[in-house]
Amino acid sequence: MATRLSCVVVDAADPAELAVWWSETLGWSVSPDDQLLLLPPHRDVPALLFEPVDDPKVTKNRVHLDLGSRSAADQAQLVARLEERGARPVDVGQRDVPWVVLADPEGNELCVLEPRPEYAGGCAGRLAAIVVDAQRPELLAPFWVAASGWVPVAGLTDSGGARLAGPAGGPPYLELVAVTTAKVTKNRVHLDVAPRAGAARDEEVRRLLTLGARPAEVGQRPDVPWVVLADPESNELCVVPDEPA
Numbered sequence: 001m002a003t004r005l006s007c008v009v010v011d012a013a014d015p016a017e018l019a020v021w022w023s024e025t026l027g028w029s030v031s032p033d034d035q036l037l038l039l040p041p042h043r044d045v046p047a048l049l050f051e052p053v054d055d056p057k058v059t060k061n062r063v064h065l066d067l068g069s070r071s072a073a074d075q076a077q078l079v080a081r082l083e084e085r086g087a088r089p090v091d092v093g094q095r096d097v098p099w100v101v102l103a104d105p106e107g108n109e110l111c112v113l114e115p116r117p118e119y120a121g122g123c124a125g126r127l128a129a130i131v132v133d134a135q136r137p138e139l140l141a142p143f144w145v146a147a148s149g150w151v152p153v154a155g156l157t158d159s160g161g162a163r164l165a166g167p168a169g170g171p172p173y174l175e176l177v178a179v180t181t182a183k184v185t186k187n188r189v190h191l192d193v194a195p196r197a198g199a200a201r202d203e204e205v206r207r208l209l210t211l212g213a214r215p216a217e218v219g220q221r222p223d224v225p226w227v228v229l230a231d232p233e234s235n236e237l238c239v240v241p242d243e244p245a
Contacts, residue, residue, distance in 0.1 A: 003193035003204050005148040005166065005174065006240055007047045008065070008130055011057075011188045012106055015050035021085065021105055022048060025067070027125040042123035044167040046130070046191070055186075057107045060092050062179075062235060063189035066099075066111045068119040068128035068171065075100070078126075079112050108189065122171035129163075129173045130191070134233055137161035137176035143232055146211050147193050150174050183234045186218055190236045192226070201227065205239050213237075 012018040015036045023030050023038050028048065031037040038048040069075035079100050083089075086105040094101055098114040111131075113119065119128040134140045141162035145152065150164035153173070164174040195204045205227045209215075212232040220228055226238040 002149040005046045006194040007049050007192040009049045011053040012050045015052050019050045045124045061189050062133040064109045064131050066129040067126045119171045123168045124172045127172045129175045131175045133179040134176045192238045192240050194240045
């Protein structure tokens with residue numbers, strides 16, 4: 001029985017302020033029980049959680065979010081609004097591309113995509129894709145199919161990587177994009193997965209270990225209720241406690 005993609009977790013120096021920024025950006029609501037948790041508009045979309053950290057951001061994130069647009073004018077207006085609210089243009093090596101690369105107020109990269117038919121009609125507001133850098137996306141994809149419960153869909157990403165769709169059919173998609181750079185530090189953005197109903201956390205941890213994950217140490221206390229692993233390309237992920245699907 002597969003785990004399911006539960007949450008995208010973002011390290012932040014000021015998580016409450018960044019949660020408000022992303023809530024306004026995506027059009028998602030802040031959880032009434034946790035001001036650091038953003039609730040998606042559809043149950044099959046992972047939530048967005050902001051965690052306080054003291055470590056500064058030192059390199060390009062290997063996980064980022066892509067935002068969709070409905071037209072060229074909508075893309076330009078969205079970029080302008082984000083910049084008015086504290087985003088800034090950043091250079092991550094892109095050249096003459098039709099999307100716009102920005103950084104949020106804490107420096108986390110995001111892309112505002114030009115209109116694309118594959119991202120139309122999604123169930124997550126502005127969120128078009130959760131993007132993971134991978135040196136060998138074709139080899140990493142089977143692990144994330146097993147870890148997320150999402151399935152491959154036809155069509156490659158711009159880099160020739162893999163695209164996975166969730167239970168709602170997408171978007172948003174989970175996209176593995178090809179890069180040449182290796183991971184050098186703890187990811188500032190990572191994914192959480194949770195057991196489906198009837199499955200135990202520790203059983204799912206053992207299953208993921210047989211699929212290429214390994215235990216990871218990120219300074220977590222020994223009494224935390226989640227288990228920290230790293231995927232086959234060393235991206236951290238957490239297996240959180242059993243939750244209803």
